[in-house]
Amino acid sequence: MNYEEAKMKFVSTWGSLGSLWGINKAMAQIQALLFVSTKPLSMEDIMEDLKISRGNTSMNLRQLMDWGIVTKEIIPGERKEYFTTEKDVQELARIIAKERSRREIQPVIRVLKDVSSIKDDGTAKTKELIKQTKALHDLTETADDMINRLVNQKQNWITKSLLKLIK
Amino acid sequence: MNYEEAKMKFVSTWGSLGSLWGINKAMAQIQALLFVSTKPLSMEDIMEDLKISRGNTSMNLRQLMDWGIVTKEIIPGERKEYFTTEKDVQELARIIAKERSRREIQPVIRVLKDVSSIKDDGTAKTKELIKQTKALHDLTETADDMINRLVNQKQNWITKSLLKLIK
DNA sequence: ATAAACTTTCAATAATTATTGAAAGTTTAA
DNA sequence: TTAAACTTTCAATAATTATTGAAAGTTTAT
Numbered sequence: 422m423n424y425e426e427a428k429m430k431f432v433s434t435w436g437s438l439g440s441l442w443g444i445n446k447a448m449a450q451i452q453a454l455l456f457v458s459t460k461p462l463s464m465e466d467i468m469e470d471l472k473i474s475r476g477n478t479s480m481n482l483r484q485l486m487d488w489g490i491v492t493k494e495i496i497p498g499e500r501k502e503y504f505t506t507e508k509d510v511q512e513l514a515r516i517i518a519k520e521r522s523r524r525e526i527q528p529v530i531r532v533l534k535d536v537s538s539i540k541d542d543g544t545a546k547t548k549e550l551i552k553q554t555k556a557l558h559d560l561t562e563t564a565d566d567m568i569n570r571l572v573n574q575k576q577n578w579i580t581k582s583l584l585k586l587i588k
Numbered sequence: 589m590n591y592e593e594a595k596m597k598f599v600s601t602w603g604s605l606g607s608l609w610g611i612n613k614a615m616a617q618i619q620a621l622l623f624v625s626t627k628p629l630s631m632e633d634i635m636e637d638l639k640i641s642r643g644n645t646s647m648n649l650r651q652l653m654d655w656g657i658v659t660k661e662i663i664p665g666e667r668k669e670y671f672t673t674e675k676d677v678q679e680l681a682r683i684i685a686k687e688r689s690r691r692e693i694q695p696v697i698r699v700l701k702d703v704s705s706i707k708d709d710g711t712a713k714t715k716e717l718i719k720q721t722k723a724l725h726d727l728t729e730t731a732d733d734m735i736n737r738l739v740n741q742k743q744n745w746i747t748k749s750l751l752k753l754i755k
Numbered sequence: 756a757t758a759a760a761c762t763t764t765c766a767a768t769a770a771t772t773a774t775t776g777a778a779a780g781t782t783t784a785a
Numbered sequence: 786t787t788a789a790a791c792t793t794t795c796a797a798t799a800a801t802t803a804t805t806g807a808a809a810g811t812t813t814a815t
Binding site for chain 1: 624625678688702709713721723726
């Protein structure tokens with residue numbers, strides 16, 4: 422496997438993994454491309470390499486910037502805008518975890534709280550609904566909290582946490 | 589909010605959250621419905637409650653069974669098949685984490701390993717590709733391993749882990 | 756062996772989501 | 786102020802994914 426093959430394989434695999442962290446294919450591929458690039462890339466560069474349209478590139482770059490994963494780089498003397506992504510994997514994990522929590526997990530926690538707070542009318546089915554949604558609420562909230570703690574220990578969080586679990 | 593409203597709210601929220609754990613809406617809604625039901629439900633029951641077709645119900649129940657989340661319940665004297673879901677949230681989390689790891693994370697880890705193992709031809713771009721995919725490989729592998737350790741401590745894993753992290 | 760009761764399969768269709776491309780918008784240089 | 790260089794927007798379209806429903810398949814009771 423040569424450089425180009427390996428790069429394409431990485432970009433497309435990372436792209437199809439997008440669903441795992443809740444973003445679309447093009448968005449994940451753009452991020453992957455920037456992630457292994459030695460220098461900032463222009464919109465032209467990205468369009469050409471991934472064979473996607475200008476509009477698509479523009480929209481997905483904007484989304485990546487909203488996530489805080491990609492930043493605009495101004496190169497003096499150049500008219501074009503250039504883009505780079507966060508290169509540190511741990512910082513990347515931190516940003517992604519935080520955003521997913523905010524966008525998807527928090528709203529669900531709120532619904533679970535509402536549903537599990539309905540008035541207990543004494544029937545078995547109401548009791549079951551309350552019990553089960555409460556259990557789900559507690560699990561979701563605790564897991565979310567744990568992940569946030571983990572990722573907010575900026576330095577080497579995974580290694581540290583793992584050590585604590587093993588000992 | 590009365591029982592029916594609360595139940596529907598829970599089922600539809602959990603359904604739209606399906607994407608978070610990598611399954612489709614109907615599948616997540618069926619699981620949600622079983623999760624708060626006081627008794628096993630038949631295909632009829634599910635179709636009626638969620639207003640989805642027989643085919644859809646059948647296919648999604650099969651998938652839930654493949655995941656190991658839902659099981660068939662034979663009720664003596666009854667011709668119909670009945671279904672129940674795992675009711676314990678921690679066991680549920682364990683199953684989901686394990687399946688997602690197997691289905692999605694492991695294949696990606698393999699690709700990252702392959703890509704990061706290409707021959708270093710000395711160029712800056714090859715060095716960058718190797719370095720970055722190796723970092724991603726290590727992060728992904730360690731995170732996956734950590735999650736597996738966490739969820740395999742069947743009893744109260746979240747609480748225990750959290751305590752270890754706080755102290 | 757037959758038929759009723761039930762489940763599965765899968766081609767057709769619908770719904771959703773992503774992508775394009777061209778027009779409108781913006782910025783910069785002269 | 787003009788025009789070139791570039792980016793954004795968004796309606797139209799394409800691609801993907803989910804859903805239906807009816808025919809085929811299976812099981813059970815008689």
